[in-house]
Structure formats: C-alpha cells, structure tokens
Amino acid sequence: MKLLLIEDDASMQAALQRALSRRGMEISACTDGRLALAQWTAVQPDVVVLDLSLPGLDGLQVLAQARRQGLSTPVLILTARGTVGDRIIGLNSGADDYLPKPFDLDELEARLHALSRRRVKASMESTAHAYMAGGLRYEKESGAIYHQGLVLELTPRELALLQALIVKPGHAVSKERLFELVFPGEAEVQYEAVEVVVYRLRKKLAGTGVTLVTLRGLGYLLKVDA
Template sequence: MRLLLVEDDAAMQAAMQRSLERRGIQVSTCGDGARALERWRAAVPDAVVLDLSLPNVDGLQVLAQARAEGLDAPVLILTARGTVGDRVLGLNTGADDYMAKPFDLDELEARLRALVRRRGGGNGSGAVEPPSWCGLRVDAASGAVYHLDKPLELAPREAALLRALLGKPGHAVAKERLFDIVFAGDAAVQPEAIEVVAYRLRKKLGATGVQLVTLRGLGYLLQAPA
C-alpha cells in the first residue's frame, strides 16, 4: 500500500511513518497543505491520511480541491478537531473515514486497509499484497524484507529505502522522494545522507544479485539480476 501522510506535527509524522512502514506500508510524508496537493498529483497514493489543521492551506481545503480535480484516493481524516460538526463537514467534503486524536495505530492500519480493499486495491483475499520482486519480499506484518524467505539484515533506514524502491522496481525513484521516505523530512539531516544509506544497502544486496543503480540527476532504481 502506498500512503500519503499529511501531518504538520513533525514528531508525530516521524513516529507514524516508522510504525506504518514496519507494517509493510510505503509512506510518503508532507506537513504542508499546498505541498500535499502537489505530492498527491505527482504520485497517486492508494490512500491518504489527512490532518485538518495544516499551515498555508487547511486540510478541508486540500480535500475539497483534490476531489474537484478528480483525485479519488480514499481519505482518512486524522485530527484533534473531533466534534460531530467537524466529522460531518469532513465527510461531506469527500473524506471516507474519520479518526480523532489520540488514536490506536492498530485501528488506523485496519481502517486504511479496509478503505483500500473497498476501492479495489486488495488481492481478493482480504489483504493488500506487499511488494515482492526477484526473490525479494516485504512482510506485511513487520515490514521486514526477505530474500528467498531468508530475512535480510538491514538497518531501519536501509529497509525503508528498499521498500520504497520495491514499490517501483526497474524504474527510477527521485532522490528527493526517497529522502522524504527514509528520513521523514528531518531538517537536521542533509540531503546527501540518502547516498550513505544507498551505499550501505547496495553492499547488503550483493548476495541477492539485485543491483541498486544510481542514475545521475534522476535517482535510484533496482535492477534485476543479469
């Protein structure tokens, strides 16, 4: 599942991304309403978790504009504004579900998977199929990556990078997008840090035959064994 998480609280955003990616969900993050629409248009997600209280453009405005443009990914509103009036307004604007903060992560995951299944994103068995390619497989429950049923010993950021690339094997993924996924937009980390993670991951993929290829000016891609 590809999820767009729109949450302006940096600490909550990072914690949610880590937890959901461990569960096999590929998470792209954004903390700004205007940028959220750009992300949504550029890479259509399977689902969106949308906070209402966002800087620059309010969450309801983001939702209304997205629906007006025909962006129909299911949206779960997650906010501290939990009155009945807020819920009704959000649902009438085009949201598919609503959860108030504080929330239970297990329930959030279950609701997201149910939304995606209802939109036809399931595999017919009631579960969303995690990425798998050339013997590499993501465990939906833990987010761990296996090669031929043997777990790869990866650091959390290496695993996050590999999961992101497995979402589009054989296709380049921009370094900027990968940085956002791996580091959750951490302002204290320099963009070049993604190169270090990629270098370490490349070495650990050596025994699998799968190559992590750098495309200058474009990003990274996974290449099948020769």
C-alpha cells in the same frame, strides 16, 4: 499499500512513518497544505491520511480541491478536531473515514486496509465498465475520460470524437461516422469541420500514451504508443 501522510506535526509524522513502515506500508509525507495536491498527484497513493490543521492551506481546503480535480483516492481524516460537527464537515467535504486523535494504531491500520480494499474493489468494478487505451481510461457510465486519474479537459465535440475512437483503439472510424457523432443534426456544417476537431484533440492527447492518426480515405484511429 502506498500511503500519503499529510501531517504538519513532526513528531506525529515521524512516529506514524516508523510504525506504518514496519507494517509493510510505503509512506510519503507532506507537511504543508500548499504542497499537498502536487505531491498527491505525483505519488498516486492508495490511501491519504489527512490532518485538518495544516499551514498554508487547511486540510478541508486541500480535500475539496482534490475532489474538484478528480482525485478519487480514499481519504482518512486524522485530527484533534473530534466533535460530531467536525466529522460531518469532513465527510461532507469528500473524506471516506474520520479518526480523532488520540487513536489506537491497530485501529488506524485496520481502517487503512479497509479503505484500500474498497478502492481495489471500486477500481475492478470501474474497469469492468471502462475502456483503456495508453494512459487513458474512458468510463462509459459517466462519459468521462481520465488521464493519470484526472479528468481530461475536452470540449463536448472533442469528447464525442475521442469516445468514438477509444472504444476500438487501432480500428479506423470513418469521417462520416465521426461527423454524425460530433455534429448530430447539424446539416449546415461541412464534413471538413471534423478535421478542425481532430487537429485540436490531437494536441491535447500529447503525452497521454496515444496518438490520433489520420488514414487517408478511411478516417481516423487511435493508436496506442509503443
């Protein structure tokens, strides 16, 4: 299990790193709320342990920003703020579990494993209803397309075009069919408008592991990079 520990108390952080590492976990640590999101994105942990009293940015602010950015990693709040009100605020902000200090290490480990198992199960269920291509994942139920766990920022027309291509990577879709999907019911728009959407989308796909390819006379396809 990869664990991101966001905790500013040096002694607590060191103790948890030692104890959880001995139990087979791979630990990354962060002490500043302002740096937490960047490290969260870089590490891509299985579970995040988050303290609320952080310098730079409060733990609840870190959590709220992470959820807005599409970071869905399970979060266990570990804090001295142990009132019922604090727990409700934390859970309503997007946390998955809450453990007040002081705590039992065995209970912490059990809760972390439970969150990790829940994440794996959710991932398997999500994959069953998702399409993958390169570094992209298209969740058909929500309609969103993700890259490295973050929602890909696309216009509605770019999204419609990419959705049509990602369900069959490597297979050409005609310009006419794409026009119907991207510009539904817009008879006054010319077919060439699809090319404008393709041009803009192609630039946004740079670095995602896929390339939008033009096939003269056939249409367009999504090619997974080698």
